[in-house]
Amino acid sequence: MIQELKNSYGRQFENSLINDILQVGTFREVPAGYKLIEIGDYIKGMPLLVSGAIKVLREDKEGDELLLYYLEQGDTCSMTMTCCIGQTQSEIRAIAEVDTKLIMIPIRKMEEWTAKYKSWRNFVFESYHNRLNELLITLDSIAFDRMDERLVNYLKEKARVNNEQIIRNTHQEIAQELHSSRVVISRLLKKLEQIDKIELHRNYIKILDL
């Protein structure tokens, strides 16, 4: 755990904070698809991502989903932080996008370290900043872009996070994360294939040049 922690956070956290984290943090490894947080859950700890990626999803009353953003190495979940403080329930669902390693910090430490460590404060503020900006980007995309643009961005981002040019999802799954319908996504994907940007296969999509 110590090596992974130093790799991901060694530059920004001072040694005494690293030691504190080692004292109280618990290391976890979760496989792709593992559900870390469900909507309505009470949060018991704050995750520090060491490797992998977590997708954060929103859901409406009818159960329709929408992908908000991905958390990656060096990120933490802002929602979690605020939920801890107010003892409120989670507003989002969090699912490992790939095999992921993370360190869980008990929430009581968060407040303590905020007073004690400048680097921790900066980390927390930066984290909020990043999450707010990602949320704004997602919002822009929904408010201002058409579905074809959103789909292209989705494929690009997914390829980046998974670090390969193959998207291993069905059209149905993509439609859900974009809050659209399977037929619409199939239609738009077919158009992308016709202009040689992707190659369609059963259960996966190969990205050629997006």
Next chain:
Amino acid sequence: MIQELKNSYGRQFENSLINDILQVGTFREVPAGYKLIEIGDYIKGMPLLVSGAIKVLREDKEGDELLLYYLEQGDTCSMTMTCCIGQTQSEIRAIAEVDTKLIMIPIRKMEEWTAKYKSWRNFVFESYHNRLNELLITLDSIAFDRMDERLVNYLKEKARVNNEQIIRNTHQEIAQELHSSRVVISRLLKKLEQIDKIELHRNYIKILDL
């Protein structure tokens, strides 16, 4: 200034913090319609809202607007906080919705107080929490609701913030804040009038029963 500060923040801030704020804060009164922050601005201070309301807007490349949320008494601008730290430019536009009183805090104090005052830390975290949640609600509305629902919510929220049952805006202005078109909004408003939920007039709308 001292009385207004105590009214809005006296319960959550300890006296020594109140005194610090009085030392370095500057009191400002701005009229409805006054533009406090433009997209791309570098932020010089952090606003504590004493009374009134500020609307926060997002804009896309083509200059189309979208209302994100309102800041009210006791709120502060999370975007501002994060912009200060990173010395980055503002991602949003902020305009006084009504006549508004606020106290501006120099940004350097923010970091200092975060270490010094527990109540300030809580305030900052709660503020982030609230803004994140409001952003999520806005996002839900755009992603999951149809324009007619969004319009109803817009009218309700506007009436609440302005504290009267009259919306003093043209259809054009409403269309802009919802990122729609004037004709669409006129159409939907007319439907609302036909079912006796509102009354339409030139330059204003009277809310009957939403």
Next chain:
DNA sequence: ATTTATCAGTAACATTGGTTACACACACAA
């Protein structure tokens, strides 16, 4: 080998929302 479930392709159609165009009413200034 046969059945069954899942996935993708496609057509026809419905709905929502955006666009264009024009009429008319009102306010205000010359």
Next chain:
DNA sequence: TTGTGTGTGTAACCAATGTTACTGATAAAT
């Protein structure tokens, strides 16, 4: 009074997206 600008109502049309229905292909299960 007569223009002139602005705000609203409305019709006709269009584009994007969603829905329904059906097809065939592939994979998995029996």
